[in-house]
Amino acid sequence: MIINKKIAVSETGFIFNPATGDSYSMNPIATEILEMLKKDMSEEEIKNFLLEKYDVNKSVLQKSYDEFIDTLIKLNIIE
Amino acid sequence: MKRKKITVAVTGLNNIDNPGPGIPVIRGILESKIFDARIIGLAYESLEPGIYMHELVNKSYHIPYPTAGSDILLKRLEYINDIEKIDVLIPNFDAELYTFMKASADLEKMGIKTFLPTLAQFEERQKTLLPMFGKKYKIIVPHSRPIFSEKEIYELSRDFTYPLLVKGKYYDAYISYSTEQTKMYYYKISGKWGLPIIIQEFVEGTEVNVVALGDGNGNTIGAVPMRKQYITDKGKAWSGITLDDSSLLSLTKKIIKKSKWKGGIELEMIKTKDNEYHLIEINPRLPAWVYLAVGAGQNLPEALVKLALGMKIEPYKKFLKGKLFLRYSYDLICDISEFEKLTHYAEL
Amino acid sequence: MKKLNFERPIIKKLNVGPSHKFGLKTEFEPLTHIDEISVKDMLSEYGSPLFIISEKSIRKTYAEAKRAFETRYPKVQFAWSYKTNYLNAVCNVFHKEGSWAEVVSRFEYDKAVDNGVDGNKIIFNGPEKTEDDLNLAVENGSLIHIDHFDELYTLIEIAQKHKKKPKVAIRVNMDTGIYPMWDRFGFNYENGEAWEAVNRIMMSNKLDLVGLHTHIGTFIMTASAYAIAASKLADLAVNLRRKYNHNLNYIDIGGGFASRNTLKGSYLLGIDTSPAFDDYAEAITTSLINSQLDPENMPMLILETGRALIDDAGSLAGTVIANKKLSDGRHATIVNFGVNLLFTAFWYEHKITPAQEFSQHSETTSLFGPLCMNIDQIRESIYLPALKKGDNVVVSRIGAYNMTQWMQFITLRPNVVMIDTKQNVHVIRQNETNKDITGLESVPEHLKLK
Numbered sequence: 072m073i074i075n076k077k078i079a080v081s082e083t084g085f086i087f088n089p090a091t092g093d094s095y096s097m098n099p100i101a102t103e104i105l106e107m108l109k110k111d112m113s114e115e116e117i118k119n120f121l122l123e124k125y126d127v128n129k130s131v132l133q134k135s136y137d138e139f140i141d142t143l144i145k146l147n148i149i150e
Numbered sequence: 151m152k153r154k155k156i157t158v159a160v161t162g163l164n165n166i167d168n169p170g171p172g173i174p175v176i177r178g179i180l181e182s183k184i185f186d187a188r189i190i191g192l193a194y195e196s197l198e199p200g201i202y203m204h205e206l207v208n209k210s211y212h213i214p215y216p217t218a219g220s221d222i223l224l225k226r227l228e229y230i231n232d233i234e235k236i237d238v239l240i241p242n243f244d245a246e247l248y249t250f251m252k253a254s255a256d257l258e259k260m261g262i263k264t265f266l267p268t269l270a271q272f273e274e275r276q277k278t279l280l281p282m283f284g285k286k287y288k289i290i291v292p293h294s295r296p297i298f299s300e301k302e303i304y305e306l307s308r309d310f311t312y313p314l315l316v317k318g319k320y321y322d323a324y325i326s327y328s329t330e331q332t333k334m335y336y337y338k339i340s341g342k343w344g345l346p347i348i349i350q351e352f353v354e355g356t357e358v359n360v361v362a363l364g365d366g367n368g369n370t371i372g373a374v375p376m377r378k379q380y381i382t383d384k385g386k387a388w389s390g391i392t393l394d395d396s397s398l399l400s401l402t403k404k405i406i407k408k409s410k411w412k413g414g415i416e417l418e419m420i421k422t423k424d425n426e427y428h429l430i431e432i433n434p435r436l437p438a439w440v441y442l443a444v445g446a447g448q449n450l451p452e453a454l455v456k457l458a459l460g461m462k463i464e465p466y467k468k469f470l471k472g473k474l475f476l477r478y479s480y481d482l483i484c485d486i487s488e489f490e491k492l493t494h495y496a497e498l
Numbered sequence: 499m500k501k502l503n504f505e506r507p508i509i510k511k512l513n514v515g516p517s518h519k520f521g522l523k524t525e526f527e528p529l530t531h532i533d534e535i536s537v538k539d540m541l542s543e544y545g546s547p548l549f550i551i552s553e554k555s556i557r558k559t560y561a562e563a564k565r566a567f568e569t570r571y572p573k574v575q576f577a578w579s580y581k582t583n584y585l586n587a588v589c590n591v592f593h594k595e596g597s598w599a600e601v602v603s604r605f606e607y608d609k610a611v612d613n614g615v616d617g618n619k620i621i622f623n624g625p626e627k628t629e630d631d632l633n634l635a636v637e638n639g640s641l642i643h644i645d646h647f648d649e650l651y652t653l654i655e656i657a658q659k660h661k662k663k664p665k666v667a668i669r670v671n672m673d674t675g676i677y678p679m680w681d682r683f684g685f686n687y688e689n690g691e692a693w694e695a696v697n698r699i700m701m702s703n704k705l706d707l708v709g710l711h712t713h714i715g716t717f718i719m720t721a722s723a724y725a726i727a728a729s730k731l732a733d734l735a736v737n738l739r740r741k742y743n744h745n746l747n748y749i750d751i752g753g754g755f756a757s758r759n760t761l762k763g764s765y766l767l768g769i770d771t772s773p774a775f776d777d778y779a780e781a782i783t784t785s786l787i788n789s790q791l792d793p794e795n796m797p798m799l800i801l802e803t804g805r806a807l808i809d810d811a812g813s814l815a816g817t818v819i820a821n822k823k824l825s826d827g828r829h830a831t832i833v834n835f836g837v838n839l840l841f842t843a844f845w846y847e848h849k850i851t852p853a854q855e856f857s858q859h860s861e862t863t864s865l866f867g868p869l870c871m872n873i874d875q876i877r878e879s880i881y882l883p884a885l886k887k888g889d890n891v892v893v894s895r896i897g898a899y900n901m902t903q904w905m906q907f908i909t910l911r912p913n914v915v916m917i918d919t920k921q922n923v924h925v926i927r928q929n930e931t932n933k934d935i936t937g938l939e940s941v942p943e944h945l946k947l948k
Binding site: 084086093094095096097098099100101103104121124125126127131132134135136138139142143146148 | 500501502503504505506507508509510511512821823857859884886887888
């Protein structure tokens with residue numbers, strides 16, 4: 072998964088896509104995941120990290136993660 | 151003379167093609183010879199241009215919509231006030247006034263002064279109650295009735311003839327020529343502003359408006375009549391001219407005197423060909439064209455701040471006739487980083 | 499190290515609209531405790547969903563209402579409207595506070611008697627009272643509020659069989675300027691029907707006319723409508739005295755006071771716009787005091803308000819079952835309580851608050867119940883933090899009508915608990931079992947499968 076090169080992500084969770092002019096806002100966990108994706112961490116690594124840090128079970132995490140990635144793809148933020 | 155330093159918070163920064171009164175009110179205050187005002191913008195939406203007009207607005211904050219309730223609004227204002235120490239707050243939207251009036255005692259405790267109509271004044275001039283208002287103050291008003299269901303639209307012909315006006319509780323008004331159109335507007339407006347919808351007789355004539363300020367004891371501090379010269383396709387004034395109309399002024403003074411109106415007010419009237427004035431709407435605040443009054447010699451925003459601060463005030467006796475306002479648009483350039491800052495921190 | 503609370507990752511497109519933080523109707527604080535008792539603890543002990551009633555809140559609201567009226571009028575009596583919430587524990591809080599009972603059916607009447615309410619402190623309203631019901635009410639000396647002429651004539655007949663004169667009032671309907679006007683109950687004021695009913699009663703000499711009653715509508719947002727109602731009833735009472743030299747014991751102004759809920763379609767919140775008890779009290783009592791009623795014989799003022807007294811005290815706690823994307827891209831959240839338990843979701847934009855900590859990032863979602871029924875929607879559009887499966891939410895202000903209008907559709911009703919004023923939690927209605935429902939059924943022999 073590669074983050075669209077043109078996309079600017081700030082640590083506040085603000086995303087700006089200069090190609091489309093759209094901007095987005097993310098909650099802290101979404102920002103955290105995107106940061107990890109930027110560092111080329113794998114899905115397994117990211118999920119393990121989150122399981123370690125947060126009070127969440129695997130299936131809820133998997134579903135939330137898939138849904139989030141799906142949205143990022145739809146928004147052309149990752150490809 | 152050294153000008154008095156004050157901090158004034160203002161809403162209605164939506165200075166767009168259908169502008170809110172915020173920016174014109176701010177211009178009036180900034181032109182004051184007695185106040186040296188720091189302006190705090192209170193915005194509901196991220197793209198209200200006033201937020202980005204840094205030469206007029208020193209700092210802006212997001213505030214919650216009135217629909218979130220006065221508790222949440224107060225919490226937010228408390229936070230803002232801790233930083234800014236607001237002296238006077240001027241709300242400029244019809245839809246938010248109720249909430250601010252309810253909150254005014256709590257604001258006072260925080261040291262924030264307002265100068266708003268009383269709940270009773272605010273209520274009795276509601277569009278739905280206009281017929282009663284007319285009766286009480288002996289003023290001609292068009293026949294009107296609130297409706298609560300689509301069913302009632304089909305029964306309108308009993309006491310109305312087409313065309314008629316379909317109006318929302320707070321905003322929006324359309325001329326309707328048929329039942330079908332009425333139905334369309336009914337859903338369009340109720341979807342946005344809720345029920346009831348007000349059906350009002352269409353009175354033929356020239357629309358004339360007055361901006362005025364009442365001191366709450368029956369005195370009119372200032373009043374300037376205006377006729378729209380040109381309107382936009384949204385029905386808003388594009389240009390208007392002050393009017394030398396003494397009967398309109400005395401009617402205004404009568405309404406303010408009898409109702410002991412407190413605060414800014416805009417009266418919308420139709421002058422018929424028989425020179426009768428029909429009061430079609432009362433807006434309980436200063437309108438977006440208030441800067442015309444400033445330009446014509448009556449700085450009503452400044453006067454409102456004085457009243458709010460409990461300062462002595464002499465009523466304005468005259469204004470310049472034949473003054474025009476021409477609204478124009480202007481493209482403001484700002485960087486996305488400003489937008490980011492606003493959306494993230496809710497202040498800019 | 500304690501693990502952090504997990505919130506679903508969300509991303510939201512920014513537009514002209516409000517900032518995500520202070521924009522819409524999202525509540526700032528999670529609702530983790532009710533009367534200092536943990537919502538999550540109650541859910542794990544008593545199951546989810548769970549109705550929670552605060553005795554403290556009932557008593558506090560009642561005290562407020564009582565003060566509003568008693569400081570303005572010499573004789574005030576509340577009568578608890580059973581139909582609003584007739585769980586016995588709830589009724590008894592009101593009875594202990596001094597409320598009479600106001601019932602509208604035999605089922606409710608019997609409930610009041612079983613709760614220990616004296617017969618002469620039960621007001622019997624409603625369009626359906628059988629001869630049997632009427633006989634019992636007359637025997638017990640209850641206050642029978644006559645709804646129509648058929649009932650009036652029946653009662654005159656019945657009266658002959660009893661030693662006691664039945665104590666009656668008539669229900670009057672009238673135009674108070676509010677919409678819609680309720681004219682299906684009682685006798686109309688404007689067309690003279692109410693006055694005719696009064697005359698029939700007085701002329702019959704068989705009934706003891708003790709009061710006049712009206713109930714102008716429901717969720718009335720304008721207190722001034724009650725002023726009109728009170729003055730019209732006072733006029734009737736004055737005419738009655740003039741013609742028959744007969745004084746009434748009471749004027750019953752009914753109920754219909756709005757609670758602090760927000761009605762669908764209204765722009766501002768109910769907590770900001772609904773009149774307070776003081777507003778209603780001011781309108782009603784001023785109207786009575788300024789009427790031509792004889793100051794020496796002012797009638798007692800009876801109030802049957804239900805909703806405004808109990809709504810705040812009830813909460814419904816539940817659990818998120820799932821999150822979904824709808825075909826048009828909207829987000830949807832499914833919770834384990836639906837319109838079967840929350841009938842008032844049809845009328846109100848209920849206040850719904852997560853029961854755990856959350857970040858200030860919110861999303862717009864549609865909140866659906868678990869029923870296999872398309873209309874099972876709790877909120878069409880609500881701004882909530884990103885909830886995940888297993889999270890808990892609390893619906894506030896649901897004390898009125900839900901525990902009487904709930905339906906047993908495809909599932910069973912859950913526990914109802916009451917937190918008493920000393921913070922003890924009591925189950926006041928057990929969750930239903932299959933046997934409670936199917937035990938009433940029987941299958942003909944030839945249809946049995948086993």
